Amino acid sequence: MPISKIERLIxxxxxxxxxxxxxxxxxxxxxxxxxxxxxxxYAKINYAIIHNMTKYDIExxxxxxxxxxxxxxxxxxxxxxxxxxxxxxxxxxxIAVGYGTYHNLHLPKKNGNVISAEDQIVxxxxxxxxxxxxxxxxxxxxxxxxxxxxxVSGDQLVYHKNDNFNDALYNTLKIPNGKRFQLLLADGTRxxxxxxxxxxxxxxxxxxxxxxxxxxxxxxxxVSKDKEHPFIVNTDEINVGVFGxxxxxxxxxxxxxxxxxxxxxxVGLFKNGEEFCPENTSLLQPSQKAVWHPEQKxxxxxxxDTDLYTGWMDGKVIFDRxxxxxxxxxxxxxxxxxxxxxxxxLGNEIFTGSFDExxxxxxxxxxxxxxxxxFSIEGNKISIN
Numbered sequence: 001m002p003i004s005k006i007e008r009l010i011x012x013x014x015x016x017x018x019x020x021x022x023x024x025x026x027x028x029x030x031x032x033x034x035x036x037x038x039x040x041x042y043a044k045i046n047y048a049i050i051h052n053m054t055k056y057d058i059e060x061x062x063x064x065x066x067x068x069x070x071x072x073x074x075x076x077x078x079x080x081x082x083x084x085x086x087x088x089x090x091x092x093x094x095i096a097v098g099y100g101t102y103h104n105l106h107l108p109k110k111n112g113n114v115i116s117a118e119d120q121i122v123x124x125x126x127x128x129x130x131x132x133x134x135x136x137x138x139x140x141x142x143x144x145x146x147x148x149x150x151x152v153s154g155d156q157l158v159y160h161k162n163d164n165f166n167d168a169l170y171n172t173l174k175i176p177n178g179k180r181f182q183l184l185l186a187d188g189t190r191x192x193x194x195x196x197x198x199x200x201x202x203x204x205x206x207x208x209x210x211x212x213x214x215x216x217x218x219x220x221x222x223v224s225k226d227k228e229h230p231f232i233v234n235t236d237e238i239n240v241g242v243f244g245x246x247x248x249x250x251x252x253x254x255x256x257x258x259x260x261x262x263x264x265x266x267v268g269l270f271k272n273g274e275e276f277c278p279e280n281t282s283l284l285q286p287s288q289k290a291v292w293h294p295e296q297k298x299x300x301x302x303x304x305d306t307d308l309y310t311g312w313m314d315g316k317v318i319f320d321r322x323x324x325x326x327x328x329x330x331x332x333x334x335x336x337x338x339x340x341x342x343x344x345x346l347g348n349e350i351f352t353g354s355f356d357e358x359x360x361x362x363x364x365x366x367x368x369x370x371x372x373x374x375f376s377i378e379g380n381k382i383s384i385n
């Protein structure tokens with residue numbers, strides 16, 4: 001490749017104006033050892049001019065440039081923006097090639113999950129007693145009378161069938177932001193609870209009654225089969241009735257509203273106050289998502305990749321054609337942070353992407369590469385301008 005073209009690509013990289021295709025081209029060139037001398041020649045002059053550097057470590061800078069380019073290529077492929085405001089997304093790069101310059105420009109590294117001491121998983125029993133749940137403690141949870149109610153086993157709370165409880169006694173489990181937890185119910189149903197979720201459930205399911213639980217937040221249910229006793233997930237407006245299946249329900253009080261995704265089996269969706277019966281039920285098929293539109297009082301159904309809606313169980317943050325303002329709610333819950341966004345236009349942009357091991361700072365740096373924005377992080381508070 002002509003040297004003049006490489007100089008132009010490096011200049012565009014440093015001046016935040018390089019395209020995705022040009023970035024691929026530059027990355028391929030940098031990987032070839034025979035180009036080290038030409039890279040050194042141009043980069044040394046460039047850095048001396050731009051950064052007024054008196055010392056320049058070519059090997060360290062070359063290694064850093066290679067890593068920076070690869071990181072940028074990965075970030076550009078992980079997030080896509082769909083603009084409905086006729087906004088032409090501009091790729092903005094903030095990574096400087098100089099090793100010392102990088103550390104001067106960037107914010108100090110933050111922990112991905114900022115968890116304060118009071119952010120505990122909490123179990124409230126029917127008798128009003130409240131218990132902080134410590135994962136992997138192996139502890140028994142007892143009521144005020146000394147009865148064993150459940151056991152903490154690893155990252156789950158385990159209930160066993162107990163004939164001593166004949167009445168429908170309900171417990172409430174609250175999962176704080178920044179944590180996930182599992183619940184094994186007395187009928188064998190397993191519930192995976194996402195950050196910021198609350199579930200109310202019976203200690204023991206009573207014979208000849210439906211298996212009712214009440215959810216605020218997001219959960220993945222693996223329902224134990226029982227054709228005689230339907231399992232019903234109650235939310236603010238919509239209920240989900242099943243006999244035995246696997247599905248996700250999302251119904252956070254803050255956010256876009258109710259949606260359900262069926263992994264396998266079949267489920268029926270019906271409104272609060274109605275009976276779970278064929279006449280009142282909208283059926284959801286495997287690999288379908290149902291979204292409730294409260295204004296129209298109707299469901300919208302679409303075929304989806306269920307992995308996009310179950311990835312959170314593996315610690316992933318996944319968003320598919322989602323408004324940025326709703327993505328921020330996901331990030332707040334996942335990272336246990338508070339985010340203020342003063343950029344109204346950005347809030348209404350739609351993105352598709354995913355994150356897993358990134359810190360919250362790295363997440364916003366990735367967004368900033370495809371949409372011009374400023375952000376600051378102080379503790380667990382993030383401001384966007």
